[in-house]
Amino acid sequence: MSQPSDLARAVEACLFAAEEPMTHQQISAHLGDADVREALAELQATYDGRGIVLVERGKRWQFQTAPDLAHLLRREKEQVRRLSRAATEVLAIIAYHEPVSRAEIEAIRGVQTSGGTLDVLMEAGWVRVAGRREVPGRPVIYATTPDFLSHFGLETRKDLPGLDEMKAAGLLDPVDDAYEDMVAQKEEQMAEAQAREAEDAAEAAESDAEDAAMLENRDQSA
Numbered sequence: 733m734s735q736p737s738d739l740a741r742a743v744e745a746c747l748f749a750a751e752e753p754m755t756h757q758q759i760s761a762h763l764g765d766a767d768v769r770e771a772l773a774e775l776q777a778t779y780d781g782r783g784i785v786l787v788e789r790g791k792r793w794q795f796q797t798a799p800d801l802a803h804l805l806r807r808e809k810e811q812v813r814r815l816s817r818a819a820t821e822v823l824a825i826i827a828y829h830e831p832v833s834r835a836e837i838e839a840i841r842g843v844q845t846s847g848g849t850l851d852v853l854m855e856a857g858w859v860r861v862a863g864r865r866e867v868p869g870r871p872v873i874y875a876t877t878p879d880f881l882s883h884f885g886l887e888t889r890k891d892l893p894g895l896d897e898m899k900a901a902g903l904l905d906p907v908d909d910a911y912e913d914m915v916a917q918k919e920e921q922m923a924e925a926q927a928r929e930a931e932d933a934a935e936a937a938e939s940d941a942e943d944a945a946m947l948e949n950r951d952q953s954a
Contacts, residue, residue, distance in 0.1 A: 736774060736775065736778055737771065737774060739763070739766060739768065739770075739771040740771040740774045740775050740778070742763050742766075742771075743759055743763070743768050743771045743772060743775060744775055746759050746762050746763065747759070747786070747793060747794065747795060748795065750794075752792075752794075753789060753790075753792035753793060753794035753878065753882065754792060754793055754794075755791055755792055755793070756768055756769055756772060756791075756793065759772075759793065772786070772788075772793060779795075781798075782798065783797070783798055783801055784796065784797060784798060785797075785798050785799075787887075788887055789878060789881045789882040789885075789886065789887060790877070790878030790880075790881035790882065790886075790887075790888070791878070792878050792882070794882070799885070815852070816849070816852075818845070818846075818849050819849050819852050819853060821841055822837055822841070822845055822849050822850065822853065823853055823858060823859065823876075823880075825837050825840050825841065826853075826859055826874050826875065826876055827876050827880070827889060827892060828892065830862065830873075830874065830875035830876055830889075831862040831863070831865075831873035831874060831875045832873060832874060832875075833865055833871040833872065833873050833874070834850070834871065834872065834874075835871060837874075850874065857877055857879040857880075858876060858877055858879060858880035858883065859874050859875070859876060859877065859880070860874070860875060860876075860877050861873075861874060862874060862875035876889070
């Protein structure tokens with residue numbers, strides 16, 4: 733096996749000492765703004781097939797146990813708290829539709845979502861507040877985190893299971909129909925609002941015209 737380059741060795745040391753996964757920009761900043769992309773690819777090839785591997789999860793790099801050896805290090809223990817059915821559904825909806833508001837989550841699920849469910853997902857580090865929707869009321873919107881991708885072994889959200897698989901597991905039933913219904917309902921409400929505005933504008937214009945005619949007749953009578 734060829735000796736890794738000095739830059740690859742420096743990147744290796746940087747990642748080994750890091751307390752959490754790092755983006756290539758963060759690694760570069762630690763190493764004098766060096767271009768580390770080729771060094772990362774070199775390290776990936778170096779560790780391929782070994783007991784630990786270098787992976788990218790959510791645009792963050794880290795070393796982890798090779799997937800085929802993970803069972804050797806897994807300790808059998810009682811799981812103190814599992815995600816509830818509601819939390820699992822909410823997490824799946826956020827992952828597939830992010831960024832998404834609580835109202836949109838409820839429209840897809842067809843039931844109300846308690847704040848505690850979202851709190852559990854945020855405490856787990858899998859969901860974050862991603863800002864506010866620029867609509868009346870400016871509701872908070874939610875998205876997944878790099879920790880979510882890392883925990884489930886995903887490089888990006890594109891690696892999520894297909895919708896058919898999620899439906900088969902009963903996690904997204906019936907997301908598509910509910911989401912389409914929600915969009916259609918919003919479009920219908922917008923159309924009705926626009927129609928009302930147009931009607932109000934027409935009535936206002938007609939009233940103005942009547943007022944103008946009355947003033948003109950009064951001036952002529954005078």
